[in-house]
Amino acid sequence: MDGAALCADRQTCLVHLLRELEHPDQYKSPGEDWPTFAKRLRRLLGDAIRLGRARAERDEVASGRRRMLLASRLEDVLAEQWQSVDARWLVQRLRRRQNDLFTFLDAASVPFENNAAERALRPAVLLRKKTATATEANVGRTAHWRGWGYSGP
Numbered sequence: 616m617d618g619a620a621l622c623a624d625r626q627t628c629l630v631h632l633l634r635e636l637e638h639p640d641q642y643k644s645p646g647e648d649w650p651t652f653a654k655r656l657r658r659l660l661g662d663a664i665r666l667g668r669a670r671a672e673r674d675e676v677a678s679g680r681r682r683m684l685l686a687s688r689l690e691d692v693l694a695e696q697w698q699s700v701d702a703r704w705l706v707q708r709l710r711r712r713q714n715d716l717f718t719f720l721d722a723a724s725v726p727f728e729n730n731a732a733e734r735a736l737r738p739a740v741l742l743r744k745k746t747a748t749a750t751e752a753n754v755g756r757t758a759h760w761r762g763w764g765y766s767g768p
Contacts, residue, residue: 624724636653646699663716667719692709
């Protein structure tokens with residue numbers, strides 16, 4: 616696969632985005648319009664996921680029309696002036712990733728989430744954590760032994 620194909624198939628993980636909308640308690644003060652913003656964006660992303668899953672059942676014309684409607688709804692959400700600081704921050708982030716939100720609707724080989732990539736990275740992360748813990752334990756033990764006058768292994 617060449618670089619152009621890799622770039623063309625970039626997809627923002629919608630599962631992570633939905634998770635951010637589900638936990639507004641992580642924000643200090645979500646603001647009065649946060650529930651409205653979150654509800655609209657959650658519905659939009661849910662509709663996109665349902666459209667992607669039902670791709671085989673619909674004809675291309677109907678799917679294309681629904682895809683254009685999703686893009687229009689996204690533009691409406693991004694164009695609105697939100698009072699919530701967190702909503703404005705997320706809108707700014709979505710504007711940067713706007714072209715990567717619905718790639719999975721255009722390319723059947725692209726999933727709407729990155730679970731496979733995260734599962735592939737998990738063993739390396741666990742190994743890093745395990746070796747970092749072992750290294751820290753050995754450094755601490757060596758320092759402890761040296762403090763007692765023993766040079767240790």
